[in-house]
Amino acid sequence: MAQTNDPLLRVKSIRKRFNSVEAVKDISLVAYPGEILGLLGPNGAGKTTAIRMIMGIIQPDQGEIIFRANGRFGPLNRARIGYLPEERGLYADAKVLDTLIYFAELKGIASGEARRCALEWLDKLNLTDWARHKISKLSKGMAQKVQFVASILHKPDLVLFDEPFTGLDPVNQDLFQGFFRQLRDEGMAILLSSHQMNLVEALCDSIFLINKGEQVLYGDLSEIKEAHGESLIRLRCRGDCSFLQTSPLVKDLTFSENEVYFKLPQGVKPRQFLRTIPEDLAIEEITIKRPPLHDIFVSTVTRSN
């Protein structure tokens, strides 16, 4: 992970209210170059409002968003950010290449350069033959690829992908994952919002979980997993396993033939448990699984509610 010490984006205590509803309450986060930060939250949590503020589409009522461009900190620079919104949409009657050039021009890229880069990306995505077709002629997956290109064509420093995998088949999901890693390795800061926890888990270096407009979880993904999850243990052994039934470090114990399944309560590290295993117990096989992000998400949100 090619992090630098200076964050690319610093969101400081932003708030947003719509009439009587406070959609976002005092959230703060930072994004570093070469990092994929997962923005997670249940429906109606305030995620879209937070994303729109980060993207400069709406302004926060309080707090500030500081962006680093050309080595200096300042207000959000629209030309240096990219955005793939969850609400997909393109100009149906416009041609693919024209559309990409237009969006790149809006980001300050010269027409010729935009055309060259657009054709390069279309080639990577096997869409070269569609460059002069209308968007309305594309399949949903193809249109999604075009939108993806529109969001990164101008080589932004920071890009936000909101539900980028929705509607993609597994092959294209893998393709997009590869692109995301490539962009991260090139030093781009990526904010990834998705409900597909397996993909977030596979891609993100850190996560930010929002619920009811508030930050409920934020940090390095592996540290969060260690700190917030209940590790799943599968133990195959010979000997007396009865200590497990009385151990305070064990919960949800299940016996199945020669195997035992149980969880370590939240906050208990596997090493702590391993130290309590009697020496005369012959362990044939033991697997310790970190809890899936899905479980952490569900339990954290449930607790928060």
Added chain:
Amino acid sequence: MKNNDLFKVAKWELRQNLMTKQFLVMTVVIPLMIGFFGGIPILIEYLTGDQIRQIAIVDESGFISAELARRLVDTPVQLLLSDIPPNELLLQVEAGDIDGVLFIGRKVLTTNFVHLHVRDIGMLVMNELQRELTSIITEQRLAQAGHDPVKIRELTAEVVMIPKLVGAEELGFAAIGVSIGVVVVLMIGTMLSGGMLLQSVIKEKDNRVVELVMSSVSSRDFMTGKILGHGATSLIQIAIWIAIGLPIASHYFDIPLDIVTWSQWIIYLIYFVLGYLLTATLYATMGAAMKDAQSGSQIQAIVGMLPAVPLFILSVIIASPDLLWVRIMGFIPPFTPGIMLLRMAVGRVLWWEIALSLILLVGFVYLLMRLAAKIFQTGMLMYGKSANLAEMWRWVKSA
């Protein structure tokens, strides 16, 4: 950068509009429809008006045919005084040998009826015959009542009014007609492009492309760029209509090409641009506040109709351009462009009226665009329901 974004959006809108079938259809079909339903019959009448029509007359009254023939000399109607039996004359009409037969009964002075049998005949010929017959029969009645028809004719001669503006050239009816035509074209152009803008805004909101655009440009630049792009489309469209329509009118109706002067064009253009900005801003705001094309509220429908009001009272403005309430309406910004343009087309408008109306209009458009940008910013990102006036006002206050 800011203005740059605005013009990039405007350029994109213009380019997209020019490439649509809708633009082609609007630019070609509308003038054709106007020409077809309005101009072509007049043109045909005009072109065929000089054609000599041979009308045979069967005059049982004995006092009409000779006088009518005398009066129709040098007109497109040639009256045939004939002894041929009526049935044969009708056969000749049917065969196309002559254009018609006019039967005048013995008691025409009391019945007041004459019968004209024709296969087809123009309105000009009909009017000519009707006028002369009425005149002859009326004079005959006056003579029978003991009056001198010549004296009566002298005493009841119609007054011919030649309108003249003080300090201006004689106001020709052709000039008035062309000016009204140009003004109506400008107003129709405004309404059409405003409507196209409304559809475009609703479509972008509906397909969510707005999120992508507004992450790149400010909502104000986005809205203004769209308005300018559609305005440029409208100007091109109107220029095409006028460039084609004016020479045609000039050729067939013998109207000089410079009948609308350069100074008039400039004033027309200023009012058109301001009127368009006003209408387009209203429409863009409505589009942003609407869920979809079908869900506009009544208030939105009323707002949308405001710029068209001058067209509804077109006949009043033409008849009496200096009525007090018409002049006052000319200073109410949503009506200013239409009212002032129509008043200028048919009469003389004082310079201070133009200046004051323009100042009020510019100020109103400026304020409206500022308010609209705030509504646009929130409305474009709100999906699933249409906003009412109270909500829009809340957006303005909170933006």
